[in-house]
Amino acid sequence: MDVKPARRTDSHFVASLEKAMRVLEAFGPEQARLGLTELSIETGLDRSSVQRLTTTLHQLGYLDKDATTKRFSPSIRMTELANRYLWSDDLVKSAMPRLIDLRQALGETINFSRLDGTDIVYTARLPSSRTSYAAMIIGRRVPALNTSSGRVMLALREPGERQRAIEEWPMQRFTSQTTMDREAVKRLVEEAAETGYSIAENELQMNELALAVAVNRNGEPGGAIHCSVSGTVWTRERLREDVMPRLRDVANAIG
Amino acid sequence: MDVKPARRTDSHFVASLEKAMRVLEAFGPEQARLGLTELSIETGLDRSSVQRLTTTLHQLGYLDKDATTKRFSPSIRMTELANRYLWSDDLVKSAMPRLIDLRQALGETINFSRLDGTDIVYTARLPSSRTSYAAMIIGRRVPALNTSSGRVMLALREPGERQRAIEEWPMQRFTSQTTMDREAVKRLVEEAAETGYSIAENELQMNELALAVAVNRNGEPGGAIHCSVSGTVWTRERLREDVMPRLRDVANAIG
Structure with missing residues (x-):
């Protein structure tokens, strides 16, 4: 910082x-x-x-x-500091049992992230063994524009602020297919504003499909629930049909 | 501190x-x-x-x-500090995929803890929805003598050090059945030294059965793998027969 x-x-x-x-x-x-x-x-x-x-x-x-x-x-005392933060985060606290149920029902990786400045930070992670270590541990910070979670949270902001973010917020290339074109990001954020969810493909890791839904807290993005699956066995359609409504239910319940 | x-x-x-x-x-x-x-x-x-x-x-x-x-x-930046610690912890890094598989195979809460001074600190947690929030988040610190993880790690220390710890380390009452008698703790640690595992019942929470196995790193306790189940549906015997060998396998593999 x-x-x-x-x-x-x-x-x-x-x-x-x-x-x-x-x-x-x-x-x-x-x-x-x-x-x-x-x-x-x-x-x-x-x-x-x-x-x-x-x-x-x-x-x-x-x-x-x-x-x-x-x-x-x-x-190891750094984890104790994280513990102190987690006790103060009422949203993660109320989300946790539902996130665990989601993880159990879907058998896939479930994350909870928050917008912090121009990045998202993962605060709850329920990994599958397919997950990389980076994607297993809390506290990872990623530019919001490069993630489905970031885009769907940004979609809750008012259009002017949204536009400024798309023009100015930093981006980072993680794979050869990371979306680095701001016009393309704009389309993805607008789509998320319309549909209420966002899908990312190969953005942070190759062969990773991710779907995110935002938690709406009085019109502000309180966080995002995010499911990450293998592109080998899943399709966008199946994500939308099988996973999206469940993520939406949890987001509504804790919002 | x-x-x-x-x-x-x-x-x-x-x-x-x-x-x-x-x-x-x-x-x-x-x-x-x-x-x-x-x-x-x-x-x-x-x-x-x-x-x-x-x-x-x-x-x-x-x-x-x-x-x-x-x-x-x-x-939320406290979680980023925890992230920095977790990147430096090679044992947790190598244990994680196996802990996730364990969680998946058993369908029960799996934890990884380390001895830090006279306490244990949980650094990896794969919760079930039965778990309390306190038991879901990393960085929780608990007096070692009151936990199966602490006792089984202490059992790896040489007898003199073990004895001093049992006499001097602090203890804390969490339930009406938390073992507060140092003679009883001594028996539990000796038992762990013989069998290589430790079982705790109703120590941190009522109706909780926990089994822990230590990771032996060149004769030193590198950490403990810990499975927590409901006392309503599990028995000590089933824990010993179904869970203990799996925990032992993982501990051997990463030790």
Whole structure:
């Protein structure tokens, strides 16, 4: 997340805290373990700052340190922070039993995501064994325009805002077939506004078909329920006929 | 987590960071939304510190603020921090597809937990709709001695350490039948050391039967796989016969 320079002059702003979060944010799928030099490069902070921050985060139990390589990695306590968020999220709380029933009835992957800025973030995941690890764990952030969940949530916004988002929000290529043409995205969002659901094919992974339905909370997108299936055994038609009404029922029940 | 006073005199220790984490840790199941006064009481920090820290955490996107009540709550970004941890956890990564298959084959709740200090923390959860919300979400922390997972992991430690843990680690009563007698806990841990599994009944919830098997990583408990079922339809015998060998297979495969 960008921190606007203006904030730094705010007397209420704790600069060392911003730096500490920058250190935690340096870790990711391709950078699960980082040493002081790497962290300094990744964060743009000088080595002594990085050392003080990692030492403190390690002492507080939020970073693990490998005894041999001296590299740091986020600790299990990160899941406890997620736990604190999940307790405060009434929508996920009320959705969970129904999402589990859906997963059981369909035998396919069920996700719950929310719009956060220009991205979606997955907060509940009930995977099938076909699912990749990235798609199994909560907290994954993906540009909204590249996902069925993002498009169907965006479709709930008023037309002007929708149009601005389609023009300006970032996009990311995940496969050779990821939709990168904003006119095509516009058509998909308009379609979602009309039908109330959105289907994505090969967007994040090849051979993946996904259907998403938005949860309408007083006219605002509260979240999206999303079912992901194999393109080998499913068709768009079957998704629409067998899965869409069930997702719609759950979305209505918790909206 | 207790921060020893000695740390504060360490020139490498960033005191404001410790205070910020104390603010985040104040939130929990019964305290999902907190105002400045409540946070000040919970953390023991003066109101102006709490104000500076919450303002910064809010600006950085880690705390949400209710526009009406002005109360704070942990934001969805906490799930992203958990995501960073999960990417660094090779054991959970390799266990996940097998845990999903187990969940599918048994039709019952499957959990993966790790020992962290004197507690266990759940890092992967594949719930059934019978499961309570607390038992559905990752990052839950429970005293190890009160759980089958904790006992079976402790059983992998050498006898002296095991004994010290049984005498000293904290325990917590969850139901009227939670085992609070350390002699009884000792018998359960010894039994787990002999059989390689542990069964808990009504310990965290009434009418819950749970079976756990430890993952042995070079003689150290790498984690525990745990299956939770209803005491109404299951018996200890059936758990032992139908579930235990499958859990053992998965534990062997990933250990």
